[in-house]
Amino acid sequence: MDPFLTIPFVIQRVKKETSDTVTLEISRPDDRVKTHSPAGSAFSFLPGQFNMLYVLGIGEIPVSISGDPNHPEKLFHTVRKVGAVSIALSLMEKGDRIGIRGPFGNPWPVxxxxxxxxxxxxxxxxxxxxxxxxxxxxxxxxxxxxxxxxxxxxxxxxxxxxxxxxxxxxxxxxxxxxxxxxxxxxxxxxxxxxxxxxxxxxxxxxxxxxxxxxxxxxxxxxxxxxxxxxxxxxxxxxxxxxxxxxxxxxxxxxxxxxxxxxxxxxxxxxxxxxxxxxxxxx
Ligand SMILES: Cc1cc2nc3c(=O)[nH]c(=O)nc-3n(C[C@H](O)[C@H](O)[C@H](O)COP(=O)(O)OP(=O)(O)OC[C@H]3O[C@@H](n4cnc5c(N)ncnc54)[C@H](O)[C@@H]3O)c2cc1C
Ligand code: FES
Missing domain, CATH: 3.40.50.80 (Nucleotide-binding domain of ferredoxin-NADP reductase (FNR) module)
Structure with a gap:
């Protein structure tokens, strides 16, 4: 897979964790899920790896994957708002689209x-x-x-x-x-x-x-x-x-x-x- 290829994903749920932090539940758009095998909709990763999250017109930042590696069909990112991109991510709502590249980086030595x-x-x-x-x-x-x-x-x-x-x-x-x-x-x-x-x-x-x-x-x-x-x-x-x-x-x-x-x-x-x-x- 081309590491520079940004794939569109859809926000499924936004959970407010604290006053400045949200967890985004994200999945591939339904159109992809329907036209690909079930495995194609999954997003395999290892604990400790991160994705580059891209907000259209604002920018791209690295964010760790915070979900369950045994359930790669559901992608979770927990974001603390500190600047332009993380604030834009924290304002996302169900149905909004973001771009994702990854996963990148080495994992924890579990x-x-x-x-x-x-x-x-x-x-x-x-x-x-x-x-x-x-x-x-x-x-x-x-x-x-x-x-x-x-x-x-x-x-x-x-x-x-x-x-x-x-x-x-x-x-x-x-x-x-x-x-x-x-x-x-x-x-x-x-x-x-x-x-x-x-x-x-x-x-x-x-x-x-x-x-x-x-x-x-x-x-x-x-x-x-x-x-x-x-x-x-x-x-x-x-x-x-x-x-x-x-x-x-x-x-x-x-x-x-x-x-x-x-x-x-x-x-x-x-x-x-x-x-x-x-x-x-x-
Ligand atoms: C491998 C990796 C994994 C990461 N995982 C997560 C994650 O799971 N959740 C998450 O919320 N963030 C994570 N980050 C940090 C995240 O990438 C930065 O907060 C983000 O790049 C800030 O971009 P921005 O456009 O929102 O703010 P910017 O406009 O780039 O920065 C705004 C202000 O925040 C300061 N700032 C920038 N980065 C940080 C930071 N890391 N901590 C404190 N202040 C900072 C800047 O110095 C500046 O003053 C991770 C970073 C790396 C490298
Ligand atoms: S982000 Fe370019 S070398 Fe690491």
Whole structure:
């Protein structure tokens, strides 16, 4: 498939997650579904990959796929409005069309975590690219040892996927800890940055694989803290963000140290990026 080919998709549902974030459920237009085999309507991807979403007349941005890789017929993207394209996406309504190229990028090393403890850490919108990992591991739960999810947001009202988090919390084989920077209202949970949760979750540092997505500073401090606890840098993975244009390693917009985030990432081991992560202008 030509990586520059933008395919039209239709918005099926818009779910408001928080004051500045929506989840778009998107599918190929019916005309394509009817004229192609059922497999032709699916959109296969691996957890951690992203698409380029194009809004006519405004522009194109990279956004992680936040849905279930076992159900590729339904494509989900969770978008936080920060500028022109993400605001346009957040204003979409059922029936609107957008263009999609992808999927791009490398996936989280989910299979590498088999037989190990798996620790997932997310900050803010960073839960979006982590959610497909949970969808992948739930049906094959016995292949992993302990699984923990540590999630931090600025305030209680910024928590994404709230009802799903409640369901995840009720699972006896998944440890979910949530913290907020600023407690407000009747919040009775943890307060403080997400790294403070690391000492509250059980894992065997020698046999733990960690996946982290969030602001760069949060990822850097999480990596440092995990290393202090004994987790090997080659078992810690982060998802990096840079501005993108081509998304296939041609234009150089997403350069990050010696890498292009679109082609070599977005997932990197801490071992690979420890000299670059959290540094300005790299
Ligand atoms: C691999 C990858 C996956 C991503 N996944 C998601 C996702 O799942 N959901 C999502 O909402 N976003 C995601 N992003 C970030 C998203 O691509 C940017 O928010 C988007 O490009 C901003 O474009 P814009 O036109 O809306 O804003 P712009 O006009 O480009 O930017 C407006 C303002 O926001 C700032 N800004 C730009 N990008 C970011 C950012 N990432 N974080 C904070 N401020 C920013 C700019 O510096 C500027 O001040 C991802 C980025 C990458 C590289
Ligand atoms: S976006 Fe062009 S090289 Fe990565």
């Amino acid at each position: 299979n590498k975590a088999q037989g190990m403890d798996l620790l997932l850490m997310a900050g803010g919108i960073g839960l979006a690219p982590i959610r497909p990992v949970l969808y992948q591991v739930f049906p094959e739960r016995d292949r992993y040892n302990r699984i923990g999810l540590l999630y931090g947001t600025r305030a209680p009202e910024d928590i994404l996927y709230e009802s799903e988090i409640k369901q995840w919390r009720s699972k006896f084989d998944l440890e979910v800890l949530v913290t907020v920077d600023r407690a407000a209202g009747d919040w009775k949970g943890n307060t403080g940055v997400v790294t403070t949760l690391i000492s509250k979750v059980s894992f065997d540092p020698d046999r733990t694989l960690v996946m982290i997505c969030g602001p760069e500073v949060m990822m850097r401090f999480s990596c440092l803290e995990l290393q202090k606890k004994g987790v090997k840098p080659e078992n810690i993975f982060v998802s990096m963000e840079r501005n993108m244009k081509c998304s296939v390693g041609f234009c150089g917009h997403c350069q990050f140290g010696p890498w292009f985030v679109c082609k070599d990432g977005p997932i990197f081991s801490y071992d690979q990026v420890k000299d670059w992560i959290g540094k300005r202008e790299i």
